[in-house]
Amino acid sequence: EIVMTQSPVTLSVSPGERATLSCRASQSVSSNLAWYQQKPGQAPRLLIYGASTRATGVPARFSGSGSGTEFTLTISSLQSEDFALYYCQQYNSWWTFGQGTKVEIK
Amino acid sequence: QVQLQESGPGLVKPSETLSLTCTVSGGSIDTYYWNWIRQSPGKGLEWIGYIFHSGSSNYNPSLKSRVTISVDTSKNQFSLKLTSVTPADTAVYYCAREGLRSGYFDIWGQGTVVTVSS
Numbered sequence: 301e302i303v304m305t306q307s308p309v310t311l312s313v314s315p316g317e318r319a320t321l322s323c324r325a326s327q328s329v330s331s332n333l334a335w336y337q338q339k340p341g342q343a344p345r346l347l348i349y350g351a352s353t354r355a356t357g358v359p360a361r362f363s364g365s366g367s368g369t370e371f372t373l374t375i376s377s378l379q380s381e382d383f384a385l386y387y388c389q390q391y392n393s394w395w396t397f398g399q400g401t402k403v404e405i406k
Numbered sequence: 407q408v409q410l411q412e413s414g415p416g417l418v419k420p421s422e423t424l425s426l427t428c429t430v431s432g433g434s435i436d437t438y439y440w441n442w443i444r445q446s447p448g449k450g451l452e453w454i455g456y457i458f459h460s461g462s463s464n465y466n467p468s469l470k471s472r473v474t475i476s477v478d479t480s481k482n483q484f485s486l487k488l489t490s491v492t493p494a495d496t497a498v499y500y501c502a503r504e505g506l507r508s509g510y511f512d513i514w515g516q517g518t519v520v521t522v523s524s
Contacts, residue, residue, distance in 0.1 A: 334510035343500055343514035344451070355512065387451060391509025394466070397451035 323388035410515035428501030
């Protein structure tokens, strides 16, 4: 099983600042990586797939990068609605998720 | 737009079978892969399995011996059965759509809480 490790566990950021979230795979997943956002009481929402392609309706302030084992989700200027949990998911070999990064207001 | 809705008992006794149904509205169940995913504080997000409209399915190896996913195209529904449940199966259960072999999940149901307890 491919293990996905996200860091940091919690990221404290002020509104308007940039947030950088990391996701590492225990072995190469090529570009078969997605990012999701989850708010309390809601299902995850697809943000990014193919490591860098934004899903339909996702604002341009969200961007993804990386390939192989190292991936990054960047939120260029945090808005109030962006404070949430973020998960990465690989789909290169079966399907596994990271444990999540909580982006909280500083 | 396509929407998914989970339904089923919120409480299941240990050793019994958990049964959930996902109803697809706003679109056909054909063409896509339909998945079950669960989320618990202890194990995070865990993929359970998928089914295609043809009936072809695949399951997480760690759950394979206890899981069955079926589809009813006439009702635009697919279902999950998980046998011999224990408290470790307590979780929020989501149904989700996966594009044709895309690997990622673009539409999710709201989720349903299932508690395993006597």
